[in-house]
Amino acid sequence: MTNQENPILQVNSIYKDFISRGLTRKGASVFHALQNVSFELAGKQTYALVGESGSGKSTTGRIICALEKPTTGSIVFEGNNYTDYSPSLLRERIRGNIQMVFQDPFSALNPRKAVGNAIVEALEIQKIGDSRSDRLDMAVDMIERVGLSSKQIDRFPHQFSGGQLQRVNIARALVVRPKILILDESVSALDVSVQAQVLNLLQDLKEEFSLSYLFITHDLSVVRFIADRIGVLRKGELVEEGTVEQIFGNPRTDYTRNLLGSIPLPDPRRHQLMAA
Amino acid sequence: MTEATAVTHNKPAKTRRGSNSWWNAVLSSPSTMIGGGLLLLIALACVLVPWLGNMDGYTTNTSAMLLSPSAGHPMGTDNVGRDTFTRVLLGGKASLTVGISVAAISGVIGFVVGLYAAYYPKIGYLLMRICDGLMAFPAILFAIVFIGSFGQSTRSVVLALSIVFVPMVARVVRSATMTNMNENYVQVLVNLGSGSFRILWKNIVLNVIGAWIVEVTFVFADAILVEAAMSFIGAGIPQPQASWGNMLYDSRTYIYSAWWMTVFPGVALALTVFVINMFGDGLREVFDPKRRR
Ligand SMILES: Nc1ncnc2c1ncn2[C@@H]1O[C@H](COP(=O)(O)OP(=O)(O)OP(=O)(O)O)[C@@H](O)[C@H]1O
Ligand SMILES: [Mg+2]
Numbered sequence: 001m002t003n004q005e006n007p008i009l010q011v012n013s014i015y016k017d018f019i020s021r022g023l024t025r026k027g028a029s030v031f032h033a034l035q036n037v038s039f040e041l042a043g044k045q046t047y048a049l050v051g052e053s054g055s056g057k058s059t060t061g062r063i064i065c066a067l068e069k070p071t072t073g074s075i076v077f078e079g080n081n082y083t084d085y086s087p088s089l090l091r092e093r094i095r096g097n098i099q100m101v102f103q104d105p106f107s108a109l110n111p112r113k114a115v116g117n118a119i120v121e122a123l124e125i126q127k128i129g130d131s132r133s134d135r136l137d138m139a140v141d142m143i144e145r146v147g148l149s150s151k152q153i154d155r156f157p158h159q160f161s162g163g164q165l166q167r168v169n170i171a172r173a174l175v176v177r178p179k180i181l182i183l184d185e186s187v188s189a190l191d192v193s194v195q196a197q198v199l200n201l202l203q204d205l206k207e208e209f210s211l212s213y214l215f216i217t218h219d220l221s222v223v224r225f226i227a228d229r230i231g232v233l234r235k236g237e238l239v240e241e242g243t244v245e246q247i248f249g250n251p252r253t254d255y256t257r258n259l260l261g262s263i264p265l266p267d268p269r270r271h272q273l274m275a276a
Numbered sequence: 277m278t279e280a281t282a283v284t285h286n287k288p289a290k291t292r293r294g295s296n297s298w299w300n301a302v303l304s305s306p307s308t309m310i311g312g313g314l315l316l317l318i319a320l321a322c323v324l325v326p327w328l329g330n331m332d333g334y335t336t337n338t339s340a341m342l343l344s345p346s347a348g349h350p351m352g353t354d355n356v357g358r359d360t361f362t363r364v365l366l367g368g369k370a371s372l373t374v375g376i377s378v379a380a381i382s383g384v385i386g387f388v389v390g391l392y393a394a395y396y397p398k399i400g401y402l403l404m405r406i407c408d409g410l411m412a413f414p415a416i417l418f419a420i421v422f423i424g425s426f427g428q429s430t431r432s433v434v435l436a437l438s439i440v441f442v443p444m445v446a447r448v449v450r451s452a453t454m455t456n457m458n459e460n461y462v463q464v465l466v467n468l469g470s471g472s473f474r475i476l477w478k479n480i481v482l483n484v485i486g487a488w489i490v491e492v493t494f495v496f497a498d499a500i501l502v503e504a505a506m507s508f509i510g511a512g513i514p515q516p517q518a519s520w521g522n523m524l525y526d527s528r529t530y531i532y533s534a535w536w537m538t539v540f541p542g543v544a545l546a547l548t549v550f551v552i553n554m555f556g557d558g559l560r561e562v563f564d565p566k567r568r569r
Contacts, residue, residue: 095469112482
């Protein structure tokens, strides 16, 4: 099932330190957000990064998008190590190939820009499409693919619900035809029926556009259905890594077992979120 | 496909609706409407009335000195026999010209400086220290320097005031821009491969322009006040050209014998500044995102 020979993305032992300056020189402290994180994302596969809040999932996503530089370590996309690329080189070779759907759907959209214009703008930046009406057609198609109505294209972000905005963000990320899509808690906030709808959509799009996903979530119940491999992050360290079968069938750490235990069980007598 | 074409056709209607929402907010804000309307009225009166009435505010007339208000001279005459009403209107024209020029110059420069100071933190730090330095000096000091090099003229006054107000506008724009820089939508644009021009001028600008317009309105009012103060100490708009400040200066020795020389330019100044501030407060409400959201 896993396809190890041609990884589209390699994350090689990245470390990320955040230095917070205190009032005095002594007060300065270093926070290790990521420590020695390595994994590979194979082409057309889904890699799920799970872990508790603050474990460094979003930070990993931002580093892969080259929005932040790792303290040490390297990231390789299709054989090119782009860790130290200049902004113009990144724009030429990487941007557009790797897209991320951010955790906070509201902040990821310009409050004064109609969502249709935001999607058209993404196409303009990537120089996709010949004319404005051409791009608008693509935007409408994509908006409909994620289950919104083309009438909503003129609306501003504050006129949408959180779940709808999340889908707008997915549409904007997908419209530029990336090879890798990073989804940061993108379905966690959706209710169960919409969640299933979006997950199905993601599976369809994956086939259609030969996408690879990096799926960031704290919700393991979702992961089971869509991931090929899972990496478990804890306090910035990858404590466990393997196929879905390995992680679900034979979790090696208590931490992972706890995460697995947080899946709500169908048995009403065991309805608590955390298994005792 | 039909759906898509329908939307394409809707396009112009849509953009109109987008700008309409600001316009509607303006229409539903009484202080913006009243303040803006009165300001327009004052400006039109100062420009049109002396011109249409072919009024003379310069010729001195020793036989008509210090006349109290009457039908012929609704605001009386001054110590050299000029009609105060005419000079209040001409003074208003001068004051509004200074105010608008300073607001435009410091508004545009302050906007660009503030935007780039936020986008490039290192240059921004330097620019902001320069701004701190400029703000430490009073406008009158710059006025004296410019009068020394260019002579006493409206241009010197406008330049001196602009230098003092650029940092104030830049500060407001910079802090609004920095708030926006932390939003994820900027990260999304970077990740799509956008350059700084698009990020700043096609995205962040939309969110900064409201705070900017409000600040520029207050600069407009402040510039008129500071110009009056400068004229009052003789470093502003040169005689015999009328300005509210130099009219008040002329009136200071006649304050008990000819109250009209003090009261009318004083009231005109206070009223104009009040109206502009009312307009600015209204705009602040209109652009407040919490109210609009
Ligand atoms: N710019 C920053 N400066 C300092 N510390 C940071 C910064 N960004 C993130 N951190 C810290 O790094 C840690 C990891 O953050 P991150 O956002 O990656 O967590 P996460 O796994 O995505 O959590 P969540 O599930 O809550 O989104 C957190 O403890 C956070 O406080
Ligand atoms: Mg996160």
